[in-house]
Amino acid sequence: MITQEDLSRATGWRGDAEFSVSTLDLAGNNPGSAILGFLDDGRFLPGAARNPALSAVLVSEQLEVEARRRLGRDITIVVVDDPRWHFYTLHNEIALAGPLENEPTVVHPDAVIHPGAFIDGVGVHIAARAVVEPNATVLRSARIGEGAVVRAGSVIGTPGFEHKRTSRGILSVTHDGETRIGARTEVGSLTTVARGFARRHTELGADCRIDSNVMIAHGSHLGDRVFVAGGTVISGSTDIGDDVWIGPGATLIDRVKVGVGARVAIGSVVFTKVAPGARVAGNPARASRASNPRPRSIENPDD
Missing domain, CATH: 2.160.10.10 (Hexapeptide repeat proteins)
Known part of the structure; x- marks a missing residue:
């Protein structure tokens, strides 16, 4: 599982939002399990709102109000200064700890x-x-x-x-x-x-x-x-x-x-x-x- 503690360790983020997801993915994608996505462009809010797999999402301060209105209470909103940077920095840390990086x-x-x-x-x-x-x-x-x-x-x-x-x-x-x-x-x-x-x-x-x-x-x-x-x-x-x-x-x-x-x-x-x-x-x-x-x-x- 991926939690707010992983995000904090990878990026230095300090916030009070809590989440637990199976994987990272784009906010509009549905891999069949709970995901953490990111939004830095309001054009993608409708697709995110329709995605049942979206459990938590990184958003910018500029999108926070609209994201909370469109996405509802069931999705954890995590406010960061650069959602794209935080998302892919977390991805990189997880990827570098993966099994392909360590198996003989x-x-x-x-x-x-x-x-x-x-x-x-x-x-x-x-x-x-x-x-x-x-x-x-x-x-x-x-x-x-x-x-x-x-x-x-x-x-x-x-x-x-x-x-x-x-x-x-x-x-x-x-x-x-x-x-x-x-x-x-x-x-x-x-x-x-x-x-x-x-x-x-x-x-x-x-x-x-x-x-x-x-x-x-x-x-x-x-x-x-x-x-x-x-x-x-x-x-x-x-x-x-x-x-x-x-x-x-x-x-x-x-x-x-x-x-x-x-x-x-x-x-x-x-x-x-x-x-x-x-x-x-x-x-x-x-x-x-x-x-x-x-x-x-x-x-x-x-x-």
Whole structure:
């Protein structure tokens, strides 16, 4: 549980509000358990008021009166000078004390690790017959599946791009999720796969093929047998279905969804949902031809 004592220890806050919650989350999110959120913009009050999971909320002095009126008596109002800074500073302290920061690294004896690779001493699991090539970096949070290959110079589990502007300066947010590489998946040279964040792990399914110089941001989920060509940028919390092909230099914005068997053409910029079996191209990406429900072969994704 997270209480006012944790907030006080992390941020130096001194107040008389009391709360006990299961986790931290944005004030409008409902993870199914009691949360502590924050509000520094009145536009988000309606969503917070409708959220049954919101048990306590950090608010600024400017929002206190309106928050008490809109949120009711069942939600504990905690007044702080900068809700965003207090929320993420508390998040950082909790994340740094998490199990992935302390558990010993486990490498299966049948894994092949090049002497020039770096494997973090804590929080890594590498399964049988996995291969880690020279100058690859495998950081805490990484879960490398059986028979997976991490090519030379790639980085698995790097902190993602999550920074907050606050009244006390820019605050970098600690990543606390896992980075899962599925069985027999290959991650190309100089590719980065960011660590999971805010209870959403980064996941690459089984039998994926990721080319060189690809960026996969925190919390993205790739299904099985996904092919990603070089130079692609997959932004945070993206969902990509099984058997998808993504062409060279494509960009997928955060939280976009790509359906099973879809194809994203070279250089496309994907802003909206891509239907299963669709083929999209351009900036912004649009359907270039009728959907093709026939699954493409793994041996030749272009057939």
